[in-house]
Amino acid sequence: MFPKNAWYVACTPDEIATKPLGRQVCGEKIVFYRDGKGAVVALDDFCPHRGAPLSLGKVCEGELVCGYHGLKMGCDGKTVSMPGQRVHAFPSIRSFPVVERYGFIWVWTGEAEKADPALIHHLEWADHPDWAYAGGLYHVKCDYRLMIDNLMDLTHETYVHTSSIGQEEIDEAPVTTKTENGVVSTSRYMDGVMAPPFWRANLRGNGLADDVPVDRWQISRFTPPCHVMIEVGVAHAGKGGYNADPAHKVSSIVVDFCTPETETTMWYFWGMARNFKPHDQELTKQIQAGQGKVFAEDTDILEAQQANLLRNPGRRLLMLNIDSGGVQSRRLLDKLLAAEQTPAQPAAAAA
Template sequence: MRVFPQNQWYVAAWSREVGRDLFARTICGEQIVFYRTLDGRVVALADRCVHRRYPLSLGTLRGDDLECGYHGFTYDCSGTCIQVPGQERVPRTARVRSYRVVEQANWIWVWIGEEAKADLAAVPDNHWLDDPGWTMIGGMAPLPARYQLLVDNLLDLSHETYLHAGFIGTPEVAATPIQTEVDHAEQVLRISRHMHGVECPPFYEKSTGFSTPVDRWQDIEYRPVCSYVLHSRIAPAGVLPGDAGGDTGAVHAKILYGITPETEHSTFDFWAVARDFALGDAEVSDFFERMNQEVVQQDVDALTLLERVIADEEKADAVSEHGRVQELSIAIDAGALAGRKMIREMLASPTPTS
């Protein structure tokens, strides 16, 4: 069985990461070099020269062409070799893979899989990251753990009560049941938790000015594997959206994650938070960034530990039938279990879905 679902768009980088300097990143076990052409277009090529497999990311840009730093094989933006040293004829098979890329709202997406199946319309919507009606902060945390652990983490927000107490966690998050829906037509998993008259977590109390009690909604949309959006709503208790769709008494945040496998046991955790309040307020943005970095790091620390535990159990399991502890799931795990099932089905499919 494959480790990573193919025929998928994955977040490869923030737009700010890719420029005229060659930028190397491994996505789903594939080494890729990124750069921008002179007119600003993003190029993604396999990061291995066909001659002696030297990393092209250690080469030099010549205009829009990439020259290998070992023997000078030179490639155009399509990955076709256009020049080799010591001879005029370029071997017909001298080319490296060129990856389809889409730059959208501050994220660069790369297509892993069959190029002919790259559907531009399937790039997940992340417009909040450059929408003038929202203010955004974001970053990326390298995670030395398998991507499935981050998926579990984000689909089961009950851990906020314990792991993120003092930031975004309150007792009501773990105590409130969830609603789970799998939309097979759109390949999207929706998980909702609506809390009424509950404690306002410090994260929102300090940034919105609201005080306890509040109504707090968490509505997750997850499109396996990479795209995760948490639609967060906070309002003074009893303030409900209007009949016409207005919600002037509330504030909203969009918490986005790009869950991008690097290798079988490491992941790029792209994260962002967009808000529709205190727009352009640098002090609020600084607070959001500090708090979110703390929360993300708490997740990274926990999942790094969990990866080591699982890896040790897998080793023990190979030599003893008693090596692994039985995993127990409960009602609140319904969303995470649905996400696991969707990924298993994608991995098992003879023709991976897009």
């Protein structure tokens, strides 16, 4: 259901600031913490002594201490010590490749020797003074692919997000879908429309009139295994739309990391990066709160959808042209899964 040889966002730095964090990613139960030098460590969340979750313990001088009998684990998965016991012969537990980058903790759940940090999805807006970012985390009871489907087809906004970002013109605007260089993109442009409530608030936040027609755009990009970045924005009509001068528009990147937990549950790291008034912290809080409400609406419908699919496993789902983004995204995922399941072929013998 999910590729293992890939980097996934597992948590944010604040989640491991004071104690270990236990989190399941791609079916693997992992404990995250910081060692004595502040580097992130990811180990199998299983004490080799009696099987207690190591995440229920604590970090003492950079070593993970089991909360059951005080066994200490090294960052490499080897047992270090245990009060009054000889434990150096204990077998090592699994250590996962882990990287801290762009304000997130990334973990590789597959073959460790293939874990190249250069493969981590580049986030051009992260750690940049001209951009501001804020987001959150939802635990969602649905297959992560349903969330990808949702984000690659924004037609649902008209019906699910009626009080925030939805408007009838979304239904009426044509959608273009393409796959290039391993990335699926869907785009929609709406000219001469009135901005919905969420975007009216952003126009006001950037000192622009909110009661005039605007040109609006939505460009969703899926990068395997589960990352969707959506360029969104509005510009005063007739000023160039997507290419309008910043003085006439508000635009941002909706950030979506859909990390699988199990086959029917996921960790949804959501947020928005913007390049207008990046130092206005109050505006950042307002956008974060508004976006949180929007994504909560998605969560409600997706969890209900997942429950319905589990009750009806034999029912065939119908596909329309608006589903092309999700369909092409799943094709990329299927290729990754097939590649992992195909055994490596031995090198041909020399003649």
